[in-house]
Amino acid sequence: MKLKLKIWRQRNSSDKGKFASYAVENVNPEMSMLECLDVLNETLIERGEEPVAFEHDCREGICGSCGFMINGVAHGPERATTVCQLTMRHFKDGQELVLEPWRARAFPPLKDLVVDRRSFDRIIEAGGYVSVSTGNAPDGNTIPIGKDTADHAMDAAACIGCGACVAACPNASSALFTGAKISHLGLLPQGQIEQDQRALNMVAQMNIEGFGNCTNIGECTGACPKEIPLEVIATMNRDYRRASSKSHKNHVRSVRPMTEWSNGSKLDIDPHATS
Amino acid sequence: MSASAIDLQQRAPNFWQSTNGKKIVMAVTGFILFLFLIGHLLGNLLVYAGPERFNSYAEFLHFDGTLLWIARSILIIAVVLHIIATVQLAVRNKKARPVGYSRKKAINSSYASRTMYWSGPIVLAFVIFHLLEFTAGTIHPGTVFIPGDVYHNVVTGFQVWWVSAWYIIALILLGFHLRHGLWSMFQSFGVPHSLPRERANKRWALVVAVILIAGYISIPISVLTGLLK
Known part of the structure; x- marks a missing residue:
């Protein structure tokens, strides 16, 4: 053809x-x-x-x-x-x-069809992790997790971070990506310990990066190659609302870009990069 | 692009500064306005019970000036917050995509959801007109505005065909606004739901929007067809 x-x-x-x-x-x-x-x-x-x-x-x-x-x-x-x-x-x-x-x-x-998607990396860096003390790995099934919950978390964890949600969104919002990352960790007991701080940090970073806001129209989930449901956005908003209503000892952390390919500067290390 | 790293605020945004916080405010204020729409419709439908009951209902609403203004203040604050949040978010969204697509197809969103920026301002213009016509009485085409005789004002007001037409069009747009807003508020406020539940929410939003708007529109139509005189 x-x-x-x-x-x-x-x-x-x-x-x-x-x-x-x-x-x-x-x-x-x-x-x-x-x-x-x-x-x-x-x-x-x-x-x-x-x-x-x-x-x-x-x-x-x-x-x-x-x-x-x-x-x-x-x-x-x-x-x-x-x-x-x-x-x-x-x-x-x-x-x-x-x-x-x-x-x-x-x-x-960056060039032709290639764009700089490191804003996603910084959202992950802000809170898309579970802190684990090093040592022997615990036994696989020491914490029982229901099949429903596991499936639910897995649906959100299927996000591959391709950026199609941002591209498809008329507001260029990264709500589906951030929501997926917040949901898949927050649904499981290991991730629930840091749930509040994660929501605050990741939402803060998402806002700093200059994405638009979510108007719940659903173009993102239609474009998502992993069919991440809109539910993850509601989960993000719930976690953020709950975390905002509590008082916190820890400051909300945001991550600054270390290098700026897009403005041509070379390695420009920020001394307050993670403060 | 070089400016993007500099003019972005680098400090963590607080609740109101974050897009998520503003959307939660929009959800809550939207819900308050939705509750008002229900109450207002139930009161308005008393127009079918005749001039006496309708006018005495209007008089009842004015039974205490202070309480009336407290209720009005809540509504005004809700409207103002709803609009401030929308405008600020819209400005941000415009900046979020400095270079647009040559081609962009909508594949998964409703017509109502994509036209919120149109239905909103038109409904605002309608609300201002509506208040000037029936509350203040400064614009009242057709006949004289009689303070206190609400029944007379409504019927003579809607006998002017273009007033009725403008009401019907604006109310249909309000219906579109509700069709998206009523389910979207759960999403913004953060009520996680399964996919079947999401579909059910959207259906309910449509049903409630249609019932509300049908109720409101029935009044100008009844006046135009001579059912209400």
């Missing part, structure tokens, strides 16, 4: 960027979207042109590296599918596909 790819080309973060159209012949319907880009890049390299930059790693839909907009939909038209798992048979012969990177202030563009 033949496809016309209209791809966002941007040399670097300071470049303005523009669309460029490429005709791709001999697309195998069994190829994934990324393999289709591989084929295009081979021809671009042969012609001596710059290949299209895109992020990828596992190519089996679990790492969260890949992702871009296809015709205005994050990860393309198939539900619960990342672009690496999206096969070309879902498109029509001769169709034009518009490939655009995630667009959000908190995801500054």
